[in-house]
């Protein structure tokens with residue numbers, strides 16, 4: 001039986017989708033999950049296990065994604081290649097929500113328009129941050 005398709009949750013979407021040297025010799029594409037993995041590991045300084053949990057993936061998968069991202073960035077800088085981003089792949093952009101009734105926090109897709117807490121089923125949730 002096929003495993004259900006799992007989304008990789010990201011909380012951040014780049015404003016700029018291209019970075020380029022003056023005379024690019026080629027192009028690398030960095031996907032949104034690779035960007036999010038670098039953001040969590042390199043900018044936020046999170047442990048891989050914690051970052052993996054945030055993205056809804058295993059630590060092994062997170063490690064693979066962040067290694068791939070680092071290799072692409074190195075390739076782009078060392079070999080003067082253009083970096084393209086924006087491919088969402090299996091990513092889903094999420095927002096952080098909090099329930100005022102039970103106090104739990106959880107993630108929902110940014111386009112989620114429901115009002116019900118998945119834990120206590122009351123309708124007292126709001127976006128945080």
Ligand SMILES: [Zn+2]
Pocket residue numbers: 099100101102103104117118119120121122
């Ligand atoms: Zn609740």
